[in-house]
Amino acid sequence: MSVLIADTACVDPQAELADDVEIGPYCVVGPDVKIGAGTRLLAHVCVLGVTTIGSGNVLSPFCVIGGDPQDVSYRGTPTRVEIGDNNIIREGVTINRGTEKEDGLTRIGSNCFFMANAHVAHDCKVGDRVSIANNTMLGGHVHVQSHAILSGSVGVHQFVSIGAYSFSGGMSRITHDVPPYMLIDGNPFKVRCINVVGLKRNGLEHAIDPLHEAHRLIYRAKTTPDQAEVILESHGNLIAEVASLLAFIRAQHQGKHGRAREKDRK
Numbered sequence: 001m002s003v004l005i006a007d008t009a010c011v012d013p014q015a016e017l018a019d020d021v022e023i024g025p026y027c028v029v030g031p032d033v034k035i036g037a038g039t040r041l042l043a044h045v046c047v048l049g050v051t052t053i054g055s056g057n058v059l060s061p062f063c064v065i066g067g068d069p070q071d072v073s074y075r076g077t078p079t080r081v082e083i084g085d086n087n088i089i090r091e092g093v094t095i096n097r098g099t100e101k102e103d104g105l106t107r108i109g110s111n112c113f114f115m116a117n118a119h120v121a122h123d124c125k126v127g128d129r130v131s132i133a134n135n136t137m138l139g140g141h142v143h144v145q146s147h148a149i150l151s152g153s154v155g156v157h158q159f160v161s162i163g164a165y166s167f168s169g170g171m172s173r174i175t176h177d178v179p180p181y182m183l184i185d186g187n188p189f190k191v192r193c194i195n196v197v198g199l200k201r202n203g204l205e206h207a208i209d210p211l212h213e214a215h216r217l218i219y220r221a222k223t224t225p226d227q228a229e230v231i232l233e234s235h236g237n238l239i240a241e242v243a244s245l246l247a248f249i250r251a252q253h254q255g256k257h258g259r260a261r262e263k264d265r266k
Helices: 195-200 205-220 226-236 239-254 262-264
Strands: 031-037 049-053 066-067 079-083 094-096 106-109 184-187 189-194
Touching: 049 066, 049 189, 049 239, 066 079, 079 205, 079 239, 184 226, 189 195, 205 226, 205 239, 226 239
Parallel strands: 031 049, 049 079, 066 094, 079 106
Antiparallel strands: 184 189
16 A cells, blocks of 8 residues: 555655555654654654654654754754654654764664653663553653553653563652562652562563562562572572562662662763
8 A cells, every 4th residue: 555645744755654654634754754564643743853663653643753852962963763663652742862972862662652741751762562651751861671651640760760560650750760570659759569460461470479579578678689589599489580670679779879770871
């Protein structure tokens, strides 16, 4: 099938559009944009800068993808945005391109769901099957691992890492790293328990009891990761998910302000 472009859309002739792409009314697509097969821009969507969007995505009205980073040091270099496949990007979502301070790239994985008015700042890296609810804001250089869920109106500080399969409660203020498999909320947030619902939904029932014990040791008994590892191993609970949690916490402690990636900050 051919590309469908509405009469009122403004698509630069240099843009690369694959088969079945739909560009709805009043959309703007810049010259350095590549859009994969079956992706739909419904209406009033702006795709700017050096931006690559994969296949099967749906972009709702008033999204702005690839806009300039909101960083006073940015000087107009051709930094990038890369978006994978089968993402749903709802109304008013903004995804800014990268800066020179890192690798010049903001990257979104596949099968993600960005709800209305979510913001992804420059140099963020978002994994696969991540859900980010309404009005949630990711500061610059934030990394969100796959299968994480962030509820509405969450504010995430720059250089924070959000662990895989974690759940962040609504209106939380996240200033340091969120451990994988955990449920957090609050201002400032606290680790409340393991994300049982998320584990069950993703077929990780086998990890529930070992992660319960890891949570008890680290966040209740206040043992160190090394002490917790010895106990967990002696009980036969040092499974892959627990080892991943311990590695995440060790890296967090090596950074500044509870953020592992601060140690590499330029």
